[in-house]
Amino acid sequence: MIRNVIFLLSILVFCACQQSGENTTNEIEAKPEPKRVEYALAIHGGAGTIKKENMTAEKEAVIREVLNEALTVGETVLKNGGSSLDAIEATIMAMENSPYFNAGKGAVFTNEGKNELDASIMDGRNKNAGAVGGVTIVKNPILAARAVMEKSKHVLLTGEGANQFSKEQGLEIVDPEYFFTQNRWESLQRAKANDLGFNEYAKSIHDSKFGTVGAAALDKNGNLAAGTSTGGMTNKKYNRIGDSPIIGAGTYADNNTCAISSTGHGEYFIRYAVAHDISAMMEYKKIDFQTAADKVINGKLKSAGGDGGVIGVDKYGNVAMPFNTPGMYRGFVKPDERSVLIYKND
Amino acid sequence: MIRNVIFLLSILVFCACQQSGENTTNEIEAKPEPKRVEYALAIHGGAGTIKKENMTAEKEAVIREVLNEALTVGETVLKNGGSSLDAIEATIMAMENSPYFNAGKGAVFTNEGKNELDASIMDGRNKNAGAVGGVTIVKNPILAARAVMEKSKHVLLTGEGANQFSKEQGLEIVDPEYFFTQNRWESLQRAKANDLGFNEYAKSIHDSKFGTVGAAALDKNGNLAAGTSTGGMTNKKYNRIGDSPIIGAGTYADNNTCAISSTGHGEYFIRYAVAHDISAMMEYKKIDFQTAADKVINGKLKSAGGDGGVIGVDKYGNVAMPFNTPGMYRGFVKPDERSVLIYKND
Numbered sequence: 001m002i003r004n005v006i007f008l009l010s011i012l013v014f015c016a017c018q019q020s021g022e023n024t025t026n027e028i029e030a031k032p033e034p035k036r037v038e039y040a041l042a043i044h045g046g047a048g049t050i051k052k053e054n055m056t057a058e059k060e061a062v063i064r065e066v067l068n069e070a071l072t073v074g075e076t077v078l079k080n081g082g083s084s085l086d087a088i089e090a091t092i093m094a095m096e097n098s099p100y101f102n103a104g105k106g107a108v109f110t111n112e113g114k115n116e117l118d119a120s121i122m123d124g125r126n127k128n129a130g131a132v133g134g135v136t137i138v139k140n141p142i143l144a145a146r147a148v149m150e151k152s153k154h155v156l157l158t159g160e161g162a163n164q165f166s167k168e169q170g171l172e173i174v175d176p177e178y179f180f181t182q183n184r185w186e187s188l189q190r191a192k193a194n195d196l197g198f199n200e201y202a203k204s205i206h207d208s209k210f211g212t213v214g215a216a217a218l219d220k221n222g223n224l225a226a227g228t229s230t231g232g233m234t235n236k237k238y239n240r241i242g243d244s245p246i247i248g249a250g251t252y253a254d255n256n257t258c259a260i261s262s263t264g265h266g267e268y269f270i271r272y273a274v275a276h277d278i279s280a281m282m283e284y285k286k287i288d289f290q291t292a293a294d295k296v297i298n299g300k301l302k303s304a305g306g307d308g309g310v311i312g313v314d315k316y317g318n319v320a321m322p323f324n325t326p327g328m329y330r331g332f333v334k335p336d337e338r339s340v341l342i343y344k345n346d
Numbered sequence: 347m348i349r350n351v352i353f354l355l356s357i358l359v360f361c362a363c364q365q366s367g368e369n370t371t372n373e374i375e376a377k378p379e380p381k382r383v384e385y386a387l388a389i390h391g392g393a394g395t396i397k398k399e400n401m402t403a404e405k406e407a408v409i410r411e412v413l414n415e416a417l418t419v420g421e422t423v424l425k426n427g428g429s430s431l432d433a434i435e436a437t438i439m440a441m442e443n444s445p446y447f448n449a450g451k452g453a454v455f456t457n458e459g460k461n462e463l464d465a466s467i468m469d470g471r472n473k474n475a476g477a478v479g480g481v482t483i484v485k486n487p488i489l490a491a492r493a494v495m496e497k498s499k500h501v502l503l504t505g506e507g508a509n510q511f512s513k514e515q516g517l518e519i520v521d522p523e524y525f526f527t528q529n530r531w532e533s534l535q536r537a538k539a540n541d542l543g544f545n546e547y548a549k550s551i552h553d554s555k556f557g558t559v560g561a562a563a564l565d566k567n568g569n570l571a572a573g574t575s576t577g578g579m580t581n582k583k584y585n586r587i588g589d590s591p592i593i594g595a596g597t598y599a600d601n602n603t604c605a606i607s608s609t610g611h612g613e614y615f616i617r618y619a620v621a622h623d624i625s626a627m628m629e630y631k632k633i634d635f636q637t638a639a640d641k642v643i644n645g646k647l648k649s650a651g652g653d654g655g656v657i658g659v660d661k662y663g664n665v666a667m668p669f670n671t672p673g674m675y676r677g678f679v680k681p682d683e684r685s686v687l688i689y690k691n692d
Contacts, residue, residue: 127618
């Protein structure tokens with residue numbers, strides 16, 4: 001009897017432990033592959049101290065309208081089977097052409113009273129990328145970034161060289177006057193009057209109501225792409241370049257993980273390689289997009305004092321839009337879903 | 347009796363499974379922390395088709411001497427308790443001041459016959475970083491990068507703005523003629539005569555004998571730092587900026603992982619965020635520095651066709667110097683070890 005019981009006991013201990021081992025394995029490896037949505041597009045128009053009490057109903061309505069229009073432009077491309085690259089290009093152009101965002105037409109002024117524009121684009125299929133820093137005469141910097149990616153052997157062109165390249169590529173060239181907007185000019189005058197130093201700058205971006213624009217998309221073929229465009233920082237000096245044209249910081253796209261565009265205090269986004277870090281966390285820790293994006297934006301970046309957020313789409317079409325500021329102009333569209341949001345608790 | 351046996355059985359099953367769980371945990375977490383060496387410094391002077399059969403004994407001796415001198419300069423700082431930042435700055439300056447490397451004095455020429463220099467630096471303690479792109483009158487671009495990190499609110503300054511900032515910071519300014527070297531000038535003429543396109547460029551860097559310089563160090567306080575300096579690509583156009591001034595691509599340093607400087611076909615290093623990717627792989631996959639650096643340089647980057655290598659030091663003072671080209675000028679020094687290497691099988 002006792003011998004039988006001991007035998008039974010051994011078998012049971014063995015089986016129980018095997019079972020326990022199998023469960024662990026199942027949890028890690030055997031998750032069913034999530035279903036991919038047909039297409040998805042996410043956009044942002046900048047993050048900052050965007051609070052309802054500082055906003056008029058009229059202004060809010062206009063911004064929501066522009067964001068909705070940008071989503072529609074990009075969704076039309078995706079619905080018709082167009083590429084994620086074409087979709088984000090069209091979406092970003094729509095926002096560049098609006099005076100309401102700090103990109104293209106609405107770009108902020110440098111300390112010298114100029115407009116220096118940065119943009120980047122990345123193709124998740126092959127990790128090709130293109131970017132321009134400090135262009136001054138290109139109507140749509142996102143087109144210049146795409147031309148660098150597709151028509152040059154380089155990734156990043158800057159200043160006069162980037163202007164020259166854009167001209168040779170036949171892109172639409174404008175007089176620098178095109179980028180003049182009265183409210184941006186007044187922002188520069190206020191910034192100069194206050195002679196903002198480093199710490200003051202941090203506060204000033206809390207008060208910035210409009211920012212960088214960006215888009216990320218998944219197309220019907222399962223390809224991801226992302227892009228970002230900006231006028232940079234009001235009162236910037238010394239041909240400063242922020243994170244927007246930096247692949248890995250402002251923009252990243254990899255068909256194996258996600259496509260991301262960043263907005264915020266660019267220097268922090270460069271130092272923390274924010275867009276690449278989210279992608280790397282997904283790749284190496286095998287965690288989902290929302291969790292990875294939250295860990296970087298509301299964990300690492302927030303602890304370091306870096307204000308801002310990202311929008312993005314993963315390879316299944318999941319959208320994440322975390323930010324650590326009071327608001328971020330943002331939105332997304334999928335076949336049966338559309339959303340345009342501004343405040344934290346929208 | 348039976349009731350007692352069943353009770354005993356339940357306890358045993360429970361204990362066995364607990365035990366099994368504990369073992370797993372121990373295997374993952376309880377590795378003994380490796381011992382940290384007192385200090386370590388690694389350097390590179392570029393990667394490419396560097397083969398013994400193409401090298402004269404005299405040339406090889408000179409290059410080994412310059413690399414050894416650079417190591418000595420940096421080691422002296424570290425031995426005396428100086429910071430890793432000061433050590434890599436001194437080391438990189440020594441290489442910038444030599445005509446044998448494509449950085450500082452020995453910088454290559456642009457398509458327009460100019461010298462446009464890029465550099466970056468990063469502090470592993472706090473991930474502070476600074477970089478310049480396309481400076482033309484700064485004798486030691488690594489000093490400009492450090493000034494951007496320590497004296498500005500920005501990370502990346504470019505072109506005329508970066509020149510102006512360097513002047514205001516009292517850095518040594520030189521006439522652009524300072525960067526003239528006969529052999530670099532002849533390289534430009536050869537490149538122009540061949541009118542190298544994208545694919546030809548890839549071949550041309552195989553033939554480049556000298557390259558970008560960089561250094562990474564661990565100091566006695568356990569702090570990591572890395573820096574990189576370059577003249578970029580012979581015959582470059584349009585104010586092209588490569589990976590050297592891009593934090594995350596050409597340079598990265600994080601006290602929790604490692605400090606890295608890259609050299610090679612810069613566009614690939616940007617697209618693959620090479621320096622940050624190695625650090626992220628260590629952080630998220632919990633693998634060692636050598637393994638992570640190999641996976642990126644001889645795995646991901648090589649598969650994509652990106653030529654080059656990295657040198658670096660991890661938080662314990664382990665040195666890794668992987669490259670996927672026939673050779674890389676490289677070396678490292680620790681309290682009881684010193685090595686200067688050129689070829690694959692050195």
